[in-house]
Amino acid sequence: MSETGTADRLIQFIREEYRTSDPIPLHAPAFRGNEQKYVADAIESTFVSSVGAYVDRFERDIEAFTGCERAVATVNGTAALHIGLRLLGVGPGDLVVTQPLTFVATCNAISYCGAEPLFIDVDRHTMGLSPAALAAWLEENAFVDDDGLCRTKQAQRAIRACVPMHTFGHPVELDRLVDVCAIWGIPLLEDAAESLGSYYNGRHTGTFGAVATLSFNGNKTITTGGGGMVLTSHALGARAKHITTTAKVAHPFEYVHDEVGYNYRMPNLNAALGCAQMEQLAGFLAAKRALAERYAALLDGNEYQFVREPEGCRSNYWLNAVICEGREQRDALLGQTNGQGVMTRPIWALMNHLPMYEKSIRGDLSNAQWLAERVVNLPSSVPPAQL
Incomplete structure (x- = not known):
């Protein structure tokens, strides 16, 4: 079948899934539970800002679901990344290892700390940071000093952290990445913004490193409108809670702050929405996996290669994606679908191509470039039939 014919079939399939002739977004939230009830309850309680029962409940819900020791809610995922790096x-x-194929927030949070990203290539099968590429780059360009700190050979700059991102919810090769980071003494921070409900060898993403972060933006698997979460240990969680709440020391009436802090608290109204969404998360995940299977069946044997979860992983399929044969085919698919009111998107522009990061240290980025020229995201909202 011709490329145009396959694209037409894909558009028809998507319209049948979402049962509408209206424009179809890439990923819209689904509100079919207690969202209005809980938000109204938060309003009635008058605790609508940064203190309230729903914030505590949402943090405990995330801990129970992911298996992390401590979850600390923040106003958005970028704030969570900033705190995680702190x-x-x-x-x-400092330098922070990350991947060039990511949303800009990953690198922006590094910049907030006065640090710089160090770009290492991704693996094609995960679209996330490559342990092999990282190990090779470190072997050639880094050493561990007498204090156990990894530094670059050329300028002896400290490599303070490694931040992989689980692209579209597909986990990176965490076992190998953890091993590489351990050998070189580099703490691991998982940018799990897109991977709530994704598992690597049966263990939830965001629980492999010293710290991880989630996002609950309006386009994520569940949403709080805007919001994020830091996942970490009990000890680091206590510190995260302190510095995200303006570093205020508890006192009956005095305002005492013992260090520079941040007003990164998630409002109770947003957390109320999140609690209602968590009650539906299992259903959302099942529906999204079922949608992914239908996409895969439709595209089997066609020129668009459907992106499947890596071996040994269970992905949330936050955003479904295909890999085209090249840039020309990618652009044709983007043009035809968007021209007919079906939103599709290319993967992000590589971070090393953005003006503020184009001079950053980097290794060979061939895989990232290859993917950037070929990947197209498809509508991935939970279909109405699955709610």
């Missing part, structure tokens, strides 16, 4: 001691002049 917990690991990232500061001015």
